Amino acid sequence: MRSLNQKEIPLYTTLLNHFSKSPISGHVPGHKYGSNLPNNKEIRHSFSEILKLDVTEITGLDDLHDPTGAIQDAQILAAELYKADETFFLVNGSTVGNLAMILATCSSGGKVLVQRNCHKSIMNGIELAGADPIFLSPQVHEEIGVPTSISKEQVKLALHQFEDVQAIIITNPNYYGISSSLEAIIHYAHSKKIPVLVDEAHGAHFVVGEPFPKSALLMEADVVVHSAHKTLPALTMGSYLHVKSNLVDKEKVAYYLRMLQSSSPSYPIMASLDIARYYLASFSEQDIKNVNQNIERLVLELDTIEEIEVVGNGKNKDPLKLILRSTTGLSGYELQQKLEEQNVFVELADPLNVLFILPLSHDYSFHDMISRIRKAVHNSAIKPNNLRITTEILFPMNINKLTLNFLEQNVYEVEEIQIDKAVGKISAETIVPYPPGIPVLIKGERISQEVVEYIGGLAALGARFQGVDFTKKNTIQIFKVDTEKELQH
Known part of the structure; x- marks a missing residue:
């Protein structure tokens, strides 16, 4: 293997060299290096340059799903910068990284500790794996009023209560950039041979050091996912997945990425990940x-x-x-x-x-x-501020499980009822204000009065919810569970 250095941009350079040879395209994509576009000056001006790099897996341009050339070199350089054992380029956003790391470590019916203020993709991954989530409620930032981090004490208590936990999933930093030291949690988890998976989507730039918080990779987390496009010069959906572990099978991670990522990965996105790494490495x-x-x-x-x-x-x-x-x-x-x-x-x-x-x-x-x-x-009229809507009511400091776990949910029928009549029922849908994409209610959770009031308060203020129109119809999907007796195991 040839020697590489951080001043190189191997994938981006390979794509430029390829186009410099005036290649004839007998392959996809159909825009043919940007030459086949509508006869519109604005469209041609806006798209022509980037489309020169939009190619496919032809000879010399490597293959994301079996990298041996420029893509492999670009990923190796990223791993070296982030001090990971291996780094994978993600073209489907951090979402696909979160899904892959969960599927690679969690199995059907297995228990997983998960921070309750996680992104919806974490819950989607747990559902796909058929795992049984055990929620750890985060602390709430007193000044900002948003959930932040969990503590080692919560992790210890949960591991004392539940045996055979397969993984711990942490979100750090939160969407607002509030970070927490994870060393104590990671060290304790590793003493129990449990891997720690960190959704560090908003921390791709932490590797440059102070004044930025410390990256979970430097705190010995096993798998870390970064959204390069959030704070680095990468195209939207460009992300990294880093593995640095003896507890996680890298081949299983690679297997699920091949399954979940597009079989036609975007070369502009991958090139932008190469450029983003180069940009970070150049910082003095x-x-x-x-x-x-x-x-x-x-x-x-x-x-x-x-x-x-x-x-x-x-x-x-x-x-x-x-x-x-x-x-x-x-x-x-x-x-x-x-x-x-x-x-x-x-x-x-x-x-x-x-x-x-x-x-x-x-x-x-x-x-x-x-x-x-x-x-x-300027000159905003002063009015009384009675806003005290806080996520603290959603995340009381305790350890919770779903009332109906993902495997059990298939047993019951679903019905739609008025949301003001849903208190005490079990939600059959996940409700997600977006952004930030943190579920306020997860499918399988029991609906409380506080949650109904919180959702109503957000809707009244103009919050946008993704994937549901309950705020228009004032209804919610619930599982038809007749008696509490049915839920006793």
């Missing part, structure tokens, strides 16, 4: 300092705008995550609407906050952004 200590100083100047400027405040900054917080809150009583959704009137689009809004994801750039100018934010909130 001075570049990192400049990034942080640039963001600090941004925060100081925003502090001069009386109608808003920056919240949540502090230790173990990703500087790229900027959380703003109205000081005039606006909800996060109302503040989002005002910002969008000035064509400022945030990552998400919640009842209290809006979240910006800032660029990992040492020379980015925030001047226009500050000016538009100032204009958006």
Whole structure:
């Protein structure tokens, strides 16, 4: 195997070299290197360059599902940068990485500890595996009002209560960039020969070091998934899956990735993952300092705008995550609407906050952004702020299981009822405000009064829910379980 270095961009360079030979395409895709497009100047201008790199698995361009050339080299360089045993390129987002790591470690009926404020893809993976989730409720950030991390004590208690746990699945950092030290949990899990799988989607840039939080890979997690496209210059859906473990079978991970990922993987996405790794590797200590100083100047400027405040900054917080809150009583959704009137689009809004994801750039100018934010909130009328909607009611500090686990759910019929009559029933659908994609109710959970009120409160404020239209019909799908006796095992 030839020697590689981080200054190379092997896959991207291979694609450029291929196109430089003026190849004749007798293969897919049908745009033929961007030459076969509608006779429209705007379309040709926008798409022609990127389509030169949009090819398929022909001679010399390697194969994601059996890499031996440029793709293999690009993945090796990524593994070296992240200090992983092996890194896999993902073209179906972190979702496919989460699914693969769960399927590779969990089996039907097996128990898995899972952080309750996980992404919906984690729950989808557990359902596909037929595993039995045991939920660990996270702490709630007092100032921001969002769930954060779990503790070693919770893990120890759960492992004392439940035997034969196959894996522990942790989400770190949360969507808002709040991170937690995982060393104690990982060390304890490894003492029990249990692998720790970490959805670190929002931490692909942590590898550059302080002032960013520590990556789970450096804390010896077994499998870590990164959404490169969230904070790095990668195309949407470009992600990494890293394995660094003696407890997880890398071949099983590769097997499920071959099963779950497209058989026609996007070369532009893969090339962008190669470029994103190269971009990170090129960062100097001075570049990192400049990034942080640039963001600090941004925060100081925003502090001069009386109608808003920056919240949540502090230790173990990703500087790229900027959380703003109205000081005039606006909800996060109302503040989002005002910002969008000035064509400022945030990552998400919640009842209290809006979240910006800032660029990992040492020379980015925030001047226009500050000016538009100032204009958006100028002279906002002050009104009473009675918003106290918090996820704390959803995640009481205890250990829970589904009332009906995924294997049992197939036994029962489903019916649709009015949501205000659903308290005490068992949900037959998962309800997900999106973003951030964290289920407030999971299929198989019992519906509480608090959850019904929380969902209603979010809907009234303008939250968007993915995959369901219950807010229009005010109905919900439930399992038809006649008596509690049926659920006793």
